[in-house]
Amino acid sequence: MPNIDIRSIAVCIQALEDAIRYYDFLSQSETTDNDDYEECKYMYELELSKLCETYKTEEEKGLAPIPLNKLLKNTKT
Secondary structure, X not given: OOOOOHHHHHHHHHHHHHHHHHHHHHHOOOOOOHHHHHHXXXXXXXXXXXXXXXXXXXXXXXXXXXXXXXXXXXXXX
């Protein structure tokens, strides 16, 4: 397995979450093509889930500085 930079993964998780929220906001406008935003959101959500799985694996090994449930902004704790 390649060397994993867990801090970079954490930053990517947060950035993807922000991008998804941004596209949610943009898709609410009546002057936009909602399908374009939905396609981007789907792609980002898919990659986010992959990164979360990788992060969770590293968290279980005790290598993650922040618990995943605190890292994710869209989860209720």
